[in-house]
Amino acid sequence: MVLSGWAAVFFWVFAVAALVAALLTILARNAVHSALFLISTLVSVAALFILLGAEFIAGVQILVYVGGVMVLFLFVIMLVNVSAEERGHELLFNRPAQVAASAIILALLSLGLIYAIRQGYDGLLKRDQDRITPAVAAAQPPTQPNATRVMRISQDTQRVGGSLYRYGSIPFEVASVLLLVAIVGSVMLARTTKQELAADDVDLELLPELIATEPELAQEIEKLAETQTKL
């Protein structure tokens, strides 16, 4: 797998964009800026996916991450109060000793990773040498213009769909159950005390404590009791 020509240029552009935006994500003071930089990273990585011939995954990445997950993040940022951090009243990072320790760990980790990649990749090339050379010569043209000058559509999506349903149909169904559980769980987690009361989901022993912290809950409980006696 070797890119060349414009693909190589785009590779470097998007790789550098992804790394710079990722760095800015963890350095930005404002959480909304972090979210926007993360979106840039995700879009750049999606572009790298396209360069690798994975158009379907690139589309899913943009739709699910940028369209779904990041909107969720932005909503939560706006629900919680992060202005103290923005104005500089709160520290952005952990204590200096912790940051130094993690910097050392990360330096070691990056050295190890890059060494492993170099070694492993050389070994991989040596193992697959006889297989790659004829394959590249034979299979250059998934998206080359054919005689009619029309780009042939890459068959990537078709193949991914086929594999997904042929070999991964049970994990696929389990994933749908996982998403359902996640929806129910996050609704349960994000309820207010009032909503928990309405659902009759509060431990009776905890009620006095709750009322002590939130006095308006007492009226709420009376109102609920009235409606229940009416029923």
Add this chain to the structure above:
Amino acid sequence: MSQLITPVLALLLQAEQPTTRGGVIWQGIQHPDLSKFLVIAALLFIIGVAGVLTRRNIIVIFMSIELILNAANLNFIAFSRYLQDAGYPNAVAGQVFTVFIIVVAAAEAAIGLGIVIALYRNRETIFVDKIDLLKW
């Protein structure tokens, strides 16, 4: 097109071996291969881990976790493409795995942000070093 393909073929067939170290590096820049993708993914992973280890804001920590998952996705896709070029044209298991990673990441973000909302309601803070209920 052929003038683009020929140098690649030459490179792969080791017909023209660049002798100097600079020549090797320039070849690598002109023709990024699997190892470049792996290095980019490793750097993304490290940036993500740095965010998790150093930031105090729990929302930014979640974003760093998304970065880590994306680095893993990039690895999967790069290896899937490598296998496709190495003579297994239907090797798309990496892409299937990536679909599942994206699903799990979405579920994790929903649950995690629900926990953040519940936590913020009870403790009025989103800084991880102030959430120390379980500390001895």
